[in-house]
Amino acid sequence: MASEPRVIVVGGGLAGLAAAVRVAEAGVAVDLFSMVPVKRSHSVCAQGGINACTEPVRQEGFSEWDHFDETLYGGDFLNHQPPVYEMAYAAPKIIDLLDRMGVPFNRTPEGFLDRRYFGGSVFRRTHYTGASTGQQLLYGLDEQTRRYEAEGKVTKYEFWEFLWPVVDDDGVCRGIVAQDMRTMEVKAFRADAVVMATGGCGLIYGKSTMSVICTGGAASRCYQAGAWLGNPEMIQVHPTAIPGEDKCRLMSESARGEGGRVWVPGIKDDNGEWTPHPDAGRHPNEIPEHERYYVLEEMYPNYGPTPRHGNLVSRDVATRGIFFAVQKGFGVGGGRMAYLDITHLPQDTKDKLAAILEIYEKFTGDDPRDVPMKIFPAVHYSMGGLYAVYETEQEPKPKFLCDIVPEDAGRRKDPSKPAHPGMVHGSPWNMMTNVKGLYAFGEVNFSYHGATRLGANALLSCIFDGLFCGLGVANFARTQAKEDPSEGVADEVFSRYVAQETAKSDKLIATVGSAEEGVDPYELHRKLGEIMTDELTVVRTQEGMQRALSIVRSFIEDYKRVKLGDNGVWTNQNLSFTRALGDMLIYAEAMLLAGIERKESRGCHYCSDQDGRDDEKYQKTGVCQYDPATGTHKVVWEDVPIPLIEPRIRDYSGKK
Amino acid sequence: MIAANKPEQFTVRIKRQDGRDQPSYWQSFTVPYTANQNIITVLQQVAANPVTTDGKRVAPVAWDCGCLEEVCGACTMVINGRVRQSCSCLVDELFTGTHDQVITIEPMSKFPVVRDLFVDRQRMFENLKKIKGWVPIDSTAALGPGPKETPDEQHERYAISRCMTCGCCLEACPQFTKDNDFVGAQVIAQALYFNEHPTGAELKGERLDVLMGPGGVTDCGNAQNCVKVCPKEIPLTEAIAKVGRQLTVHAVKRFFAGKR
Known part of the structure; x- marks a missing residue:
């Protein structure tokens, strides 16, 4: 009893929209659920840019392999290597695609895509649109989704809240239960595959840089229904945000990528040791240069092409640098704040940062073009999330704790070619959770960023999941619809x-x-x-x-x-x-x-x-499993396979 | 800017409505003044203690918000008579000058109220569908880069692309009403955005056909309120003028092509 395949995508941020577009393009109908109009998803908040080894970066000595390597290095080698490999090699193609979609990337004088520096890399490999890149990329995908919606291939359920995955007695996901947030109607929806693209869980921390919808509630519901979590303890604290009463507002890494510097007031003694300055109340513009302690530059002077590149170490490292300085009493006015200073930058650079500078000005009343910004680290991104598997041609195959990838899954391999190091394109197992038919894409997927995410890799991983793994979802749904359709479930x-x-x-x-x-x-x-x-x-x-x-x-x-x-x-x-x-x-x-x-x-x-x-x-991945009967959790350890790059000790002091 | 005389507390009057097609009514709440308070914080304070100024415990106020950093477009409200994003509306700013210390918050009036301050702006998204607000790419396959663009062209498109569909321009527009067909500044500017992209221009004719018809550009009364209230300072009136010129050319072309 075959039926027309249907896929449900939960979440309309970058990952969800990319998945919806890719699945619809493959000819499978999509029902797209979102708590908000998809154009208002949290992806709009991403500011800095998107990493890729495009041609000009390559000619500066960078490579996809370097992108792959620095992502693992930044993530302290907890990332899954084949997915990251695939992502790094797909990145330049994704940039081209976004460019074709009309995303207004900043341009060089000759009209090519411009790039900026970003954290965790000494190459200028971050493509951007002003300082609101996430918003612009989301809009690009929103537009393509609208096109499929107009053609009847995507049906949107906006202001619908995902409540629970429908998992049948054989442990296969058959759809979801959702609630209309206006009428409060609770209803079940059938699907042959369900993609969770529900983002991060910052609201668990009360105030974070995340939107009010980022509760992690959807991921938790899947977890309680039997899906596992991978490394949920891995939460990124972004070095620079404006502390606020209602939330912490992100001040993008692009401020430092464009030459912004982090400093605190201090006094340097003859031995080069810094101590906090006793006069805590001074206006920053009155503090002379020799009393400005550039914390990260002093700690990591040899990281990049200039000592100022010390401001661009991996985020967790930068966050600790600022946090410890403040703990030692260096905080601005004795409080929990440091300066992020872009006042010295030329006007055209400030213009590129306009989107974030306006945010700072609107919310604090100070003009950051003239006065250094007061910032402090804030919870920003969930590296951990729903556990997911993938298919690779590599031998030996990764040993997953769940047996969801069949033994003979690698049958599409071309024997005349060496084993592909990444994921198998179109495989239905890519980013499937341990629950058959339930996928995890984007921030809610634990696979890509290990123990720290590099700046400007989030937009990439979200879009990559949707576009690359979306095909596998369509393939899975088609097989299911033929062999074991959701329509046939009681x-x-x-x-x-x-x-x-x-x-x-x-x-x-x-x-x-x-x-x-x-x-x-x-x-x-x-x-x-x-x-x-x-x-x-x-x-x-x-x-x-x-x-x-x-x-x-x-x-x-x-x-x-x-x-x-x-x-x-x-x-x-x-x-x-x-x-x-x-x-x-x-x-x-x-x-x-x-x-x-x-x-x-x-x-x-x-x-x-x-x-x-x-x-x-x-x-190893800390895999969390929940027993709803007893309300207890179990942490089981699964080896992170090391097929390509042997872990090495992270060191941003320049001795890489 | 900091208010000269910070009050210890102040009154906030909120226009409420229990559901679609229900009558609206006003309630007042007393809220403590805190530093760097914005309207979202005020609404959170009301939610934490939903007791009116006359001591009556009421249902918490419903409102729409998302990013709280003026980039998602969700939290548009009419605050002290002016349409704006409530997240970036600081209380201190409202208390400067001679204004007495009462803040009024109303839902937008040009869209159906869902509940309290929460409105349904689906019409804006539907209009984007009408004008085919997308670049018609062949597929997501890797087919090389997009068309080259000068920094000036990028600059112009980026300015429009920052539109977050918040609806301020429509609330302020005297021509855009709850029941008419006028598409308003938001969609006209978006049509320009796609028309100016080389691949997007493939659909330029179809977009202009829509904007030539009822509810299109000719309904604009040139009040120029839109551009004054746009939180992203999008050059909306300029965009409307440019689309107007595209329409003239389009109409002439259609005339000579014998289409009516």
Whole structure:
């Protein structure tokens, strides 16, 4: 009983839209779900650019292999190598495609694509559109999606919230349950493959650079339904953001890529040692040059072509540099801030940064063209996320903890050619989670960035997942529709999940106006953000993470008494948020457990009580598995295969 | 800019509506003043303690927001009578001058209210479909680079491409109403954006056909409010003028081609 294949894509950011476009192009119908109009997805917030070894960069001595290598190096070798390899080699083609789509990339005087420096590389290999590259790339893909929508090949469900994956008794994903955020209708949708492209989980930290929709709720729901997580403890803290009451606003790495410098006030003694300046209250423009301590330049003077390139070390390294300086009392005005200074740059460079400079000016009232910006590190990106596998021609094949890739999967190999080092194009197994038919693309996918993501690699990995792995999704859906279609699955399987989700909502709504003294979800969220920011960001310790774990567990108990303030039957945002909060708590517990069990320092997972990186024990993915019956998590270790580049110790001091 | 006399607390009046096609009503809340407060923080404070100034506990206010850094376009509202993004609207800025310390927040009036401050701007996205707001590429296959572009051309297109579909221009436009067909500045500027791209220009004729018809460019009354309220300072009136000129050429071409 064959049927027309259908694919559901959850999330309309870069990864989701790229997937929708690619699957639709392959001739498979797409239902696209998003909590917001897709054009408002969090990808709009990405600022700096997108990395690729395009032709002019190659002629400056860079290569796709270098891009591949520096991505692994930045990620402290926790990345999966075949997917990263494939991504680096696809990057220049992706740039060309975006260019063809009409993305207004900045140009050289002759009309070619311009490039800028970015973190974690000594090559100018980051392509950009002003300082709002993510917005521009998202719009490019939004436009192509609209085209398919107009042709009837993509159906959008905007203002629909993903509630649960429909997984049948054989463990195959058959669709989703979602809720219309306006009418509050809960409904099941069938599909032959489901792509989760739901982004990061910054809201677990209360304030981050992420949008208010980035709760990680969707990933957590898949996790509770049986999908695994990979390295959820790996959370990037971006070196430069404007601290705010409602969120931390990103100040792009492009500011430093274009020559911006990080400094704090200080006094240098005769031995070259810096101490905090006693007069904390001075206006930055009154501080003389010799009392400006350029923290990162002094720490990493030999990293790049000039000492100023020290500002562009890998993000986790830069973040720690700023964080420790502030901890030692160097903070601006004695507080938790440092300066990001672009005042010395020429006007045309400032114009290229206009988008972020305007943000700074609007939100602080100071003009960063004249006065150095006050910044501090802030939670920014989830390297970890849903666990996913892939197919490669390499022998020996990676040993995945789940047996979702069949033994004979490599049958398409051309025997006249050496084994391809990357992923097999069109393979249905690329970026499938351990749940058959459920995929993870973009930020929610753990595969690409290891323990730290390099700047301007996020846009790339999101688009790459959608375009490259999208074909595999279409292929899988077509086979399923022929052999085992979702249409053939009993209604009962779907109605069971609709009942589960309806019961969950009803229970929360029933708390409104109850006589009992309940727990306020917003207050609980604030407290969750505080403890996670305290214990699972820049510096981590066993003691701290254990403390956070016991507190988060007490919050999970508190959550059982959570009380809503809104029983509205129309656009009940209180319900949506509170439901996500329950899922955030479970995700937070997994993050802490994985962090506690990883007894080493690697990338962003810097533990002041551990002795550096321990490849013997932890050159592995921490795979989290959840048991819904008992509400317990298990962390299982899976080797990160090393088919191409042997891990080496990371060192940005110039002795690479 | 910092208000000269910072109040300890202030009143915020919010125009509410319980659902689509329901009557609207006003409620006032007292909110503590905090440093660097924006309208989103104010709404969060109301959400944390949804008790009106007369002591009545009410349902929390619904509103739309996303990035909170004025790039997603979600949080457009009418604040003290002016349409703008609520995230980048600082309370201090509202309290300068002689304004008494009351802030009023209303939903946009040109779009159907979903609930409270949350409106449905689907019409803007539908209009993008109407004018075929995309570059018709062959496929996503690797087919080499796109057309070359001068920095000036890029500059011009980038300025329009920063449009975040927030709807400020339409709210401020006297010609754009809830029930008429006028597409407004947003879509006219977007049509220009795609017409100016060499591959995008493939669909220029079809776009201009749409903009020549009812609800098209001729409905613009040249009030120039759009350009004044655009948070991204997109040269909207210039774009409308350019599309107007493209339309003239298009009409002449059609005349000689014998099409009506």
